[in-house]
Amino acid sequence: MKISEPLSLEAATWLPEERERVSDLLAAGHLNEAETEQLGLTEVPVSDIPGPQLAVRAAERVLAAARFDPARIGLVAHAWLYHQGHDFWSPPHYVADRLGAHDALPIGVRQMSNGGVAALGVAVDRLLADPTVEAALVTTGDRFVPPGFNRWRADYGAVYGDAGTAALLRRHDPDGQEPEGQAPERSGPTLLLRSLTFATAAEYEAMYRGRDPFTEVPLQAGIPIDVRRPKKAYLEEHGGMGPFLKSAAEAVRATLLQSLAESGVEPGDPRIRCVALPRLGEHVLSITHALLDEILGVEILQLREGSGHLGAGDLLANLAHISASHGLAPGEFAVVIGGGGGFTWSCAVVEAA
Template identity: 30%
Template sequence: MRWENLYVAGLGAYLPEQVYTAEQAVADGVYGAGECEANGYRAVRVAADHETGPVMAAAAGRQAVERSGLAADDFDLVVHASVGHQGQDVWTPAHYVQNEAVGGNGAALEVRQGSNSGLAAVEVAASWIAARQGGASRTESGGATAALVTTGDAFKLPYWDRWKADEQVVYGDGAGALVLSTRGGFAKVRSTASRADSSLEPLYRGEDAWTAAPFHDGKPVDLAARKRHWLTRHEGAYDEAIARINQNFGAVLQTALADADTDLAGTQWFVHANMSKTIVQWGFHGALGLDPETTVYDWGLDHAHMGGGDQIIGLNRLFETGRPKPGDLIVAAGAGIGFMWTVAVLEVLDSPQWV
């Protein structure tokens, strides 16, 4: 989708203070030495008991809203994205984030699309405010003008074992926030694109697909076991899945780049998920010919995979370092179970005042 008059006006992040190194996790017997060496993660941030996903998301949201300079009445939408437990069952965390971060009377929605949740929420928010620009006025300037997107997850035992839930992924706690505006910002959203392949849905459902309630057996989520079941159902299952993933990611990336009137060589920065060393080297840096210096991946190794927030938190980190310059193009790419891929292309217009 090619966008006109759509901007990033604010970014924010919240990272818990407690650091738990992979080396210490191995020494504590909660993480395997072989997995530590292969995956390359150095550390995670660990949320305190009161730092639930929505609490951290609200903190990141307040920062992004403050940096945007926009008022509560400017926001027509809040979208909260997450992966894991949000601190309470049968509850609407998006409204908590809205109340704590921005207030106002806009709509509040939740997106749960795995590791692609953050970027999927950005595209939902973009579509929402773009479709309502000419509608009934929420502000004196007329129409919907802004949306707040937040992500937040705290991966806690006994429900989630951050070190063992998945063989090639370690989960870190944290939150991110992004403000979209139709009235201006420091970066222009040139394009977004999303693509799904529901034939891969069983990959994370597993053999024992249906349960009566969350955490029904009292055991931590075991994504690795679910994947093993599906990928070993016949000899070529693994290769088929990899081929589909590569094909779909390549297609959505090319669509977003074409809609942004560029190609990968014409971009300067690439923000992807904080996945394991082998996945990143094979799926991103090697496959696309990326220079790691054009990413925030090395920084990400000290935070691991923060659910659906890696891209938004990574964008915040990239701008806080002051590296992007006016005219630079940034690609943000996500993939999530389901499967779904989203890619956004941003054009840097200026260095934010808060850098």
């Protein structure tokens, strides 16, 4: 997705204060020593409020930092991975209403863990296609709690943390002029979204389906959700992980090179400061490390400690971290890799304004 005009992006993450710690679970017998070593982190955030409310809190944070009136938002794209608190309901409309974005079109986006990136793509398309849309807001919010979900044991290579994320996307004003009373107060530089690319291998949707039949009601296949069962069945039928790992490496390479080319940046450009990865386990990302070292040779950010995998929100959370904490100078770049079951992989290139 080549972005024909500069779009400014400001992102925020909202993490609940409560934590579940590996040491406590080990002491209580809920995890064993081998499992704790494989997890590779010490704690994750746990929320007592549902995903859409987490999204609202992250959005309030980004709107306050930008001093941006939510009434001026033309689109709210909300993404999620897991249950949003009601069975037959529209979470994006809730987010828009709670924020006061009453003129915005609320849209829900589902693309597993890549949902936040897909929602960002929807926002980019809307801004570039419709000059009457002044700003678009992207949010994610997920809460992974019993009895429906065991955040520690549901999946391979992922411990799921609760969080909301948000990104405000606007056409960039190079002169930095804001309407009166709207001067921003930011903890880091505004990021310019230079490119956003996707690659899909839809044949791997079966990895999350396995041998399970289609069901008629939620959780009919069993409670809590067991992501490992269908993955194991799929791998048994298809002879292991080899073909998938090959496809994943090809997709990451393709999206990365396309994003760099569309941003006008060569792979070895010294202005590229870092690349951030999804907040997944080390063994899941190991194939990506060699590829990124080969193409970029820059600092690799793995930010899962203290957060875990944030459902649909990893990429937006990584953008918020880069803006607030990574010290990009104007004209320097960062790369953020995403992906989600189905499978779709993604890559964003941002520049510090």
